[in-house]
Amino acid sequence: MAKEARMKVGFLGLGIMGSRMAANLMKHGYELVVFNRTPQKAEGLLQQGAAWAETPRAVAGGVDLLFTMLAHPEAVQVMALGPNGFLDGMKAGTLWIDCSTVHPSFSRQMAEEAKARQVRFLDAPVAGTKGPAAAGQLTFLVGGDASDLAECQPMLEAMGSRIVHAGVNGQGTSLKMVVNLLLAQGMLAFAEGMVLGQALGLDRELLFQVLLGGPVASPFTASKREKIEGGEYEADFPLRWLHKDLQMAGIAAYEHGVVLPATSLAKEVYGLAARLGMADLDFSAIYRLLSGEMNLPE
Ligand SMILES: NC(=O)c1ccc[n+]([C@@H]2O[C@H](COP(=O)([O-])OP(=O)(O)OC[C@H]3O[C@@H](n4cnc5c(N)ncnc54)[C@H](OP(=O)(O)O)[C@@H]3O)[C@@H](O)[C@H]2O)c1
Numbered sequence: 001m002a003k004e005a006r007m008k009v010g011f012l013g014l015g016i017m018g019s020r021m022a023a024n025l026m027k028h029g030y031e032l033v034v035f036n037r038t039p040q041k042a043e044g045l046l047q048q049g050a051a052w053a054e055t056p057r058a059v060a061g062g063v064d065l066l067f068t069m070l071a072h073p074e075a076v077q078v079m080a081l082g083p084n085g086f087l088d089g090m091k092a093g094t095l096w097i098d099c100s101t102v103h104p105s106f107s108r109q110m111a112e113e114a115k116a117r118q119v120r121f122l123d124a125p126v127a128g129t130k131g132p133a134a135a136g137q138l139t140f141l142v143g144g145d146a147s148d149l150a151e152c153q154p155m156l157e158a159m160g161s162r163i164v165h166a167g168v169n170g171q172g173t174s175l176k177m178v179v180n181l182l183l184a185q186g187m188l189a190f191a192e193g194m195v196l197g198q199a200l201g202l203d204r205e206l207l208f209q210v211l212l213g214g215p216v217a218s219p220f221t222a223s224k225r226e227k228i229e230g231g232e233y234e235a236d237f238p239l240r241w242l243h244k245d246l247q248m249a250g251i252a253a254y255e256h257g258v259v260l261p262a263t264s265l266a267k268e269v270y271g272l273a274a275r276l277g278m279a280d281l282d283f284s285a286i287y288r289l290l291s292g293e294m295n296l297p298e
Helices: 016-027 039-047 056-060 073-081 104-116 130-135 146-159 171-199 204-213 219-230 239-255 261-278 283-291
Strands: 008-012 031-035 065-068 095-098 120-123 138-143 160-167
Touching: 008 016, 008 056, 016 031, 016 039, 016 065, 016 130, 016 146, 031 039, 031 056, 065 073, 065 146, 073 104, 095 104, 095 146, 104 120, 104 171, 104 239, 120 146, 120 171, 138 146, 138 171, 146 160, 160 171, 171 204, 171 219, 171 239, 171 261, 171 283, 204 219, 219 283, 239 261, 239 283, 261 283
Parallel strands: 008 031, 008 065, 065 095, 095 120, 138 160
Antiparallel strands: 120 138
């Protein structure tokens, strides 16, 4: 077993992504201390030998390195700096790696908060969804010092197959904003294409074949075919978080003096879908909204 594999690692945020990422760390021999707002979601990991901490702060004291995989900036803020937050409990010189999708200025703010406590910080959001998270095939988009990245590289390699060092703190989440802007619009464009094609009397199978077999659709859309065909949208990536990501891309654009008209429009379409009860479905349910297949869950 590698030397790093005996390191004690903290992991906070055991949702769709975090639970699978943490499981891969354990598979690679890392000793885990975990916390999640909803404790039940830790049960699988505890059965595999992870230790439970009663508060985020209780995770921090005993670990060499701490990962967070949380929903949004508010969740990161409360876990890091709220009552019993972990940041004040981390030992000087240890490393916090935030894998949550948050906006870049928030990442830079967290880097400052960490630095003020002699804690090192990397923003390391991921590209890839539930399946790649389970398979250890995520792409990490990392912002921060190369030496800090080198330190946690074996752990990122336990969870991912590609690691991109984008630059200083905030550049990992900057790249993530750009990636998800394309993800949202690619899905929306595909849904519109399918809806129009079928309204024009084109065969659905033919549309799938032509759109997914050629260069016009984003490559990831092929992975959504089964959900669209089956009309079942169990979340790999909850629509509510893509809506959140578009909101954050808008914040980043405002802060940097650029405009994103198509992204803003897409944000409102996903927001409407969320309002109509699709927030917890996979974001590909945007097709359901446009197609009129409004068979919403009870
Ligand atoms: N799913 C994907 O395909 C995917 C892909 C790339 C990136 N991401 C990003 O990864 C992050 C996690 O996504 P996910 O899909 O794993 O979402 P998820 O299943 O909804 O998990 C969200 C996590 O955040 C915690 N959380 C939410 N609000 C909180 C609060 N106010 N205080 C404390 N904890 C809070 C949740 O705790 P509870 O369990 O108590 O609710 C849970 O641990 C998000 O930033 C998302 O945008 C997701």
